[in-house]
Amino acid sequence: MPILLVEQFPVLIVGLSMFLAYTMLLVGYFNRKLLLPMSLTWNSICLVLSLFMLNHVLTVGPIRYWQGGWRPPWGIEYVDDAMNCYLLVIVISIVILGLIYSKGNVEHEIEEKKRVTFYVLLQLMICGLYGITITGDLFNMFIWLEIASLTAYALIAVAGGRALRPAFNYVIMGSIGACFYIFGVCWIYSVTGTLNFGDMRLLLPLVYDNKAVQMAFAMIVVGVMIKAYIFPLHLWQPDVYTYAPSTISTLMASVHVKVMFYILIRMFYSVFTLNFIRHFIGLDMLICWVAAIAILAGSLWAIRQRNLKRMLAYSSISQMGYILLGVGLSPLSPWGLVAAVAHILNHAIGKGCLFMTAGAISQQEGLRDIRDFAGLGKKMPYASAAFTIAAISMIGIPPTAGFATKLFLIIASFDAGQYPFVAILLLSGLLNLVYFWRVIDQMYFAKHEDTEDVGAVKETAKSLPLSMTAPMLILASLCIIVGIIWLTNIPLPLINHILSNLRLGVTI
Amino acid sequence: MTLEWIVQHFIEKYNFWIAMLIIIIGLSATIVKENFLKKLIGLSIFQSAFFMWVVSLGDVGRNILTTWGLKTGTIPIIWDQAEAKGYIYVNPLPHVLMLTGIVVSAATTAVALAIVIRIYQLYGTIEEPEIIAKEKEFEKEGGEVRNAHSSG
Numbered sequence: 183m184p185i186l187l188v189e190q191f192p193v194l195i196v197g198l199s200m201f202l203a204y205t206m207l208l209v210g211y212f213n214r215k216l217l218l219p220m221s222l223t224w225n226s227i228c229l230v231l232s233l234f235m236l237n238h239v240l241t242v243g244p245i246r247y248w249q250g251g252w253r254p255p256w257g258i259e260y261v262d263d264a265m266n267c268y269l270l271v272i273v274i275s276i277v278i279l280g281l282i283y284s285k286g287n288v289e290h291e292i293e294e295k296k297r298v299t300f301y302v303l304l305q306l307m308i309c310g311l312y313g314i315t316i317t318g319d320l321f322n323m324f325i326w327l328e329i330a331s332l333t334a335y336a337l338i339a340v341a342g343g344r345a346l347r348p349a350f351n352y353v354i355m356g357s358i359g360a361c362f363y364i365f366g367v368c369w370i371y372s373v374t375g376t377l378n379f380g381d382m383r384l385l386l387p388l389v390y391d392n393k394a395v396q397m398a399f400a401m402i403v404v405g406v407m408i409k410a411y412i413f414p415l416h417l418w419q420p421d422v423y424t425y426a427p428s429t430i431s432t433l434m435a436s437v438h439v440k441v442m443f444y445i446l447i448r449m450f451y452s453v454f455t456l457n458f459i460r461h462f463i464g465l466d467m468l469i470c471w472v473a474a475i476a477i478l479a480g481s482l483w484a485i486r487q488r489n490l491k492r493m494l495a496y497s498s499i500s501q502m503g504y505i506l507l508g509v510g511l512s513p514l515s516p517w518g519l520v521a522a523v524a525h526i527l528n529h530a531i532g533k534g535c536l537f538m539t540a541g542a543i544s545q546q547e548g549l550r551d552i553r554d555f556a557g558l559g560k561k562m563p564y565a566s567a568a569f570t571i572a573a574i575s576m577i578g579i580p581p582t583a584g585f586a587t588k589l590f591l592i593i594a595s596f597d598a599g600q601y602p603f604v605a606i607l608l609l610s611g612l613l614n615l616v617y618f619w620r621v622i623d624q625m626y627f628a629k630h631e632d633t634e635d636v637g638a639v640k641e642t643a644k645s646l647p648l649s650m651t652a653p654m655l656i657l658a659s660l661c662i663i664v665g666i667i668w669l670t671n672i673p674l675p676l677i678n679h680i681l682s683n684l685r686l687g688v689t690i
Numbered sequence: 691m692t693l694e695w696i697v698q699h700f701i702e703k704y705n706f707w708i709a710m711l712i713i714i715i716g717l718s719a720t721i722v723k724e725n726f727l728k729k730l731i732g733l734s735i736f737q738s739a740f741f742m743w744v745v746s747l748g749d750v751g752r753n754i755l756t757t758w759g760l761k762t763g764t765i766p767i768i769w770d771q772a773e774a775k776g777y778i779y780v781n782p783l784p785h786v787l788m789l790t791g792i793v794v795s796a797a798t799t800a801v802a803l804a805i806v807i808r809i810y811q812l813y814g815t816i817e818e819p820e821i822i823a824k825e826k827e828f829e830k831e832g833g834e835v836r837n838a839h840s841s842g
Contacts, residue, residue, distance in 0.1 A: 321787055328794045332801055339805045346809045347821055350726055353802040357733055358720065361740060364791065368744045368784070 188238045191231045192260040192316045199309035210298030217301040229274045236267040261318030264679035270315045279653040284429040286647040291427045307333035311441045320367045320377045331356045338426040348421030355418040362405030369398035390462045410442040413476030416499045423495035428541020436534030451684035456513045469510035474606045476503030481613035490540045501529045514598030521590035528583035535572035535657035539565045555624035564651045568658035573618035575661040586668035709743035726816040737795040741788045748784035
């Protein structure tokens with residue numbers, strides 16, 4: 183069989199991303215203005231490579247790369263099927279927009295001397311995210327997970343001040359989560375003697391009733407749930423998102439958490455199977471109800487918040503509940519998985535846009551409290567418009583992206599015969615409307631006596647650079663375009679591939 | 691509760707029990723302690739105990755009652771006569787994995803310590819309740835912890 187160039191792309195993306203991060207450290211010593219263009223150029227190349235990979239996966243089949251030529255049960259294998267490539271394209275696109283956004287934002291929020299390390303760590307975090315997405319080995323995944331997390335801890339703490347205590351909490355919680363994950367991995371390793379996804383999927387059914395395997399599953403799920411802040415384990419998250427630099431909260435809310443959740447999807451469908459989850463530990467309905475509670479609790483807490491970024495953080499908790507609900511419904515109806523996969527994209531663009539606007543508002547006007555937002559629609563027309571569109575998408579009004587998710591989830595609930603979740607979804611849509619409308623109302627309709635004065639005082643504030651407005655407008659328009667695309671037949675082959683890959687496993 | 695049962699579940703698996711005990715000590719310290727440094731020490735204990743557990747997992751000749759350490763596994767080098775002579779190998783993979791794990795744990799500790807130092811410089815204390823009290827104080831005065839964001 184001839185070696186295809188596209189089969190080398192996974193290792194190129196990961197390897198050169200890491201190489202670039204260390205090169206940037208050297209280059210930054212001489213010229214720190216080069217860092218962002220370097221990172222942007224390489225990530226744009228990555229986008230092209232990942233599109234080629236997606237095309238190859240959809241037309242030919244999964245890409246396999248054996249590290250050092252060692253065959254899978256012994257060596258580390260990179261396996262990329264439709265799910266991987268789909269997520270990789272999303273991650274890279276949002277990362278590129280985030281990097282463009284960071285240009286104006288970093289000048290405002292990060293001290294001059296810290297910018298070199300900031301960009302180096304950012305590139306390393308991006309590399310970790312690519313690694314998690316690409317790898318097909320449980321332990322390798324742990325390493326990338328830790329690279330992505332350790333750099334994230336440091337990037338949050340870069341903001342200084344109030345960000346430090348949340349950053350420390352995140353270190354503790356995140357490390358416990360990662361340890362639980364590797365604990366579970368070692369536990370199944372002790373039973374099966376392999377670390378490869380595909381190999382493990384073949385060996386595990388023989389020992390499904392083994393207590394160690396069931397315990398390992400629980401450990402892995404809890405560990406990853408801490409990282410992906412599923413409701414009862416979300417305690418580190420609101421503070422982190424509130425006080426981290428805007429670029430970092432954008433990337434963490436839109437991409438980082440999706441990649442963490444992707445680990446859970448891999449565990450559910452490719453390492454363990456739905457058969458195991460349903461019949462050996464009977465967790466599927468529990469997962470649905472945890473997700474339902476997460477959806478409602480996140481929204482209710484979001485309503486109580488006055489700080490915009492904190493409100494968005496709680497909204498993220500509720501939105502992660504949607505993805506988990508989709509996964510929980512998937513044993514009963516394939517539409518559940520479709521909704522989960524779709525919402526990974528929809529939430530990434532929507533929440534990315536919202537956090538970008540929140541950062542822009544606090545940068546230009548210095549406003550963080552929602553009650554001070556009166557008259558913002560006139561002062562920051564582009565940011566307000568982007569916020570409104572993304573908020574509409576989060577609420578789920580057609581034809582936006584969020585509507586597609588809600589539609590798929592409601593179809594899944596009907597299909598599965600789980601009617602309570604339909605009610606919960608509709609209620610959650612109303613709650614989303616409440617807390618997002620509060621902001622939009624303040625922005626456009628609130629009559630504030632001091633508006634003119636505030637405007638006069640803030641007149642000196644620089645208007646937003648194009649590098650900050652462009653990404654959020656692109657994301658806002660994507661919210662509508664993607665929403666329309668989901669409702670057509672265009673993504674059908676992709677979804678079929680993802681479904682068949684996740685049903686039949688990575689190797690088959 | 692025969693002697694055999696006790697031997698089978700406790701004495702033969704002594705490494706698991708010891709590791710689990712230390713893991714629980716570390717984890718409870720991480721959760722209960724309010725001092726950030728003590729939390730971090732707890733985390734380190736937790737991770738180290740976990741590494742101990744995994745490394746002991748690889749050792750196949752671990753049955754101390756029957757062999758008393760006389761017939762533990764040998765080094766894992768491929769050798770033609772090994773099987774004929776009845777040698778058993780120690781599984782090297784857990785050791786290798788934990789080597790990486792130790793590096794990760796060292797990096798985590800380093801990042802966390804750096805953050806603790808910054809916290810101490812900013813607040814003058816590393817006790818969580820005192821820090822929260824100071825944050826509230828700052829908020830009430832409307833003042834800023836350096837480049838802090840106002841809270842909701």
